[in-house]
Amino acid sequence: MTAGSLSCNDIQVSFSGLKAVNGVTFDFQPGQLYGIIGPNGAGKTTLMNALSGHAKLSGGQVMLDGRDVTGLSVHKRTRIGLGRSFQITKIFAGMSVLENLQLAAFAHLYRLQPFWLPAGRFPAVRERAESVLEEIGLTVMAHRPAETLSHGDQRALEVGLALLSNPSVLLLDEPLAGVGHDQIGPAMELIKRIVKGRTVLLIEHNMDVVMRVSSALVVMVQGQILASGSPEEIRANAEVRAAYLGEEE
Numbered sequence: 001m002t003a004g005s006l007s008c009n010d011i012q013v014s015f016s017g018l019k020a021v022n023g024v025t026f027d028f029q030p031g032q033l034y035g036i037i038g039p040n041g042a043g044k045t046t047l048m049n050a051l052s053g054h055a056k057l058s059g060g061q062v063m064l065d066g067r068d069v070t071g072l073s074v075h076k077r078t079r080i081g082l083g084r085s086f087q088i089t090k091i092f093a094g095m096s097v098l099e100n101l102q103l104a105a106f107a108h109l110y111r112l113q114p115f116w117l118p119a120g121r122f123p124a125v126r127e128r129a130e131s132v133l134e135e136i137g138l139t140v141m142a143h144r145p146a147e148t149l150s151h152g153d154q155r156a157l158e159v160g161l162a163l164l165s166n167p168s169v170l171l172l173d174e175p176l177a178g179v180g181h182d183q184i185g186p187a188m189e190l191i192k193r194i195v196k197g198r199t200v201l202l203i204e205h206n207m208d209v210v211m212r213v214s215s216a217l218v219v220m221v222q223g224q225i226l227a228s229g230s231p232e233e234i235r236a237n238a239e240v241r242a243a244y245l246g247e248e249e
């Protein structure tokens with residue numbers, strides 16, 4: 001089995017009776033970038049949470065590289081190849097860019113939070129953090145406090161945190177949220193670069209961006225998949241246009 005295959009079978013997530021994800025079955029193929037689109041409240045983030053282990057399923061299974069991970073914690077899923085970035089940033093504002101990466105690299109490599117010693121003293125940590133720093137194009141900003149970065153660069157750092165475990169499957173929840181218009185282009189380039197060799201699920205409201213970077217789109221409405229296909233197929237799908245894209249145009 002090729003690394004990076006993710007599938008879900010009839011998964012369900014409910015919040016006090018509300019079926020936020022209501023029977024989703026899908027095979028995400030290795031190396032593809034799936035744009036997950038749909039109106040507000042359609043269940044996109046909850047689907048990601050269900051796949052990453054952040055939301056408890058009320059039914060169904062999640063498989064990663066052919067292995068049933070339904071009962072595994074977030075950390076165990078991370079260790080076997082699932083990375084996740086969040087809509088709300090998890091970076092430490094007062095720490096430098098490199099320190100943020102080193103702290104997360106230490107936690108990943110040694111399964112500990114290094115509160116009592118500088119994580120950067122560990123060669124494996126330094127090496128991993130520096131490699132991701134380069135991957136996200138922030139090497140020149142390594143020693144800047146994270147809070148002084150532009151919004152776009154903070155989002156790149158957030159994505160970097162998800163890359164530290166070198167995941168074969170990467171779940172990105174609105175990595176361009178709040179990114180200024182002039183930074184959308186470079187941010188898109190970053191996404192295209194880090195995607196190589198990985199399976200990516202990307203929640204993104206900017207239709208122009210999502211249509212351009214995705215190899216396939218999955219359209220969610222009311223907790224279910226309404227349609228999936230190439231960006232061209234989705235654009236031409238009358239049902240999707242009526243339920244969602246029509247709103248945009």
Ligand SMILES: Nc1ncnc2c1ncn2[C@@H]1O[C@H](COP(=O)(O)OP(=O)(O)OP(=O)(O)O)[C@@H](O)[C@H]1O
Pocket residue numbers: 015018020038039040041042043044045046047
């Ligand atoms: N922790 C929670 N507790 C209760 N209800 C929740 C919770 N998380 C999500 N929901 C509800 O589940 C539904 C799906 O929400 P979700 O955030 O997954 O949608 P979304 O498609 O990601 O929306 P958006 O595009 O606005 O981010 C919504 O009705 C939301 O209010």
